[in-house]
Amino acid sequence: MAKRLIPTLNRVLVQKIVPPAKTTAGILLPEKSTKLNSGKVVAVGPGTHDKAGNLIPVAVKEGDTVLLPEYGGTQVKLDDKEYHLFRDEDILGTLHE
Known part of the structure; x- marks a missing residue:
């Protein structure tokens, strides 16, 4: 049975995207060019309440x-997959193509 984690409050569960180390033609890419710290959102919490409720x-x-x-988040391992839990305000932005 697969486990599913539902984050609480304003937390976001993210699976980091690991960029390929080489191209389809077999050319090795330098580590610096592949380093974009991004991830795919797997689950989100309901949000948080302000002082007025x-x-x-x-x-x-x-x-x-x-x-x-670059730093932060809590590492979580579920069903042999690695995820990271971040607060909503720690996420820097969304990426669009």
């Missing part, structure tokens, strides 16, 4: 590709 929803949704900070 109003719900502030999470800014990203499942399936978004996001830019992550």
